[in-house]
Amino acid sequence: MPASEALRGAPGTPGAPGTPLYGQFPTALRFSVREQSRNRLAALLLVLFVPLWYLLMTSIAGDKDLEFKLYSTGELLSVDGKHVTLITAGMNSLTMISGFVVFDAVRKALNFDKRLAFAGFRQSTLIGAKMLAIGIVAGTIALYTALALLIYWRPGLTGWATILAGFVTMTLTYGSLGLLLGVLVKNDLEGFFLIIMGGLTDTFLQNPLGNPAANKPALxxxxxxxxxxxxxxxxxxxxxxxxxxxxGLLWAASFAVIGLIVFHLRTRSRRPTR
Incomplete structure (x- = not known):
């Protein structure tokens, strides 16, 4: 659907003032999902980069045993460094891909979202559709990344499910960060730099193989x-x-709330009210 068709505001169209919420939401959701899923570079990175990144990181890690601290019990686990590296490699790729996808989509659609709000779309509808779209895209990216991990390591079903849940949380966190940066920063370069460097630093520090201080409380x-x-x-x-x-979900919610507040301020209608 061309963007202009959603802005005609004719009676009965989703963008017309007074249209019920259920009439606006599917249109807003369709636009949000389309914008976040049409990034071909991100799709290529997901399909090709993730398996190759796993391969590279496992070849570097080898079979060295590491000590990993579980803060819930205070116990130091003796684990295979390759397995820990695979988890951090998956999270690292998720931070970049999810942050990049959402940031790029929000940046490109921000002016269009302003026009939708001006045409009569409720801001609550736009915000709800955007968050649901982030959830759909995040879940898809995390699922593929968790499935690709099975090529190199076969944990049990419970273990794989916990890894998938951790991946989904990381994807939501950096997707929400992408939303915040998309409505906040002025240039694409700034957003890409913050997402890439933030994700690399964040995940690298959690791996005892590359960071001798990985079990310190500061992490x-x-x-x-x-x-x-x-x-x-x-x-x-x-x-x-x-x-x-x-x-992890608290981080995701914090980024999302701040981003949506900024989004609300930047898309509110400035038409005079009677």
Missing amino acids: QYFPSFGPMQFSVGGSLGDTVMWRYLGF
Whole structure:
């Protein structure tokens, strides 16, 4: 559907003032999902980069044993460095791809969202559709990344499910960060730099193989800490730590709330009210 068709405002169209919420939401959701899923470069990175990134990181890690601290119990697990590296490699690729997809889509659609609000779309509808679209895209990206991990490592079903949950949380976190940067920064380069460097630093610090200080308490203040603890505990320690998954979701919610407040301010209609 051409963008102009959604803005005609004729009676009965989703954008017309006074149209019920259920008439506007499917249109807003369709636009949001389309914008976030049409990025061909991100799709290519997901399909090709993720398996190759796993391969590269496992070849570097080898079979060295590492000590990984579970903060819920204080226990130091002796784990295979390759397995921990695969988890951090998956999270690392998720931070870049999900952040890049959402940031690029939000940046490109921001002016169009302003016109939709001016044409009569409720801001609550636009915000709800955008968040649901982020959830759909994040779930798809995380599922593919978790399935690609099975090429190199076959944890048990419970272990794989905890890794998938950690991946989904990381994708939501950096997707929400992409939303925040998309409505906040002025240039594409700034957003891409913050997403790439933030994701690389965040996930790299959680891996004891590359960071001798990976078991230090300071790492608890990074977005990937909760998902990493949850994934390693469930897949390598037989300990499902829901509280730490909640820490990751709290980061995602914080980024999303701030981003949506800025989005609300930037798309509000400035037409005079009677």
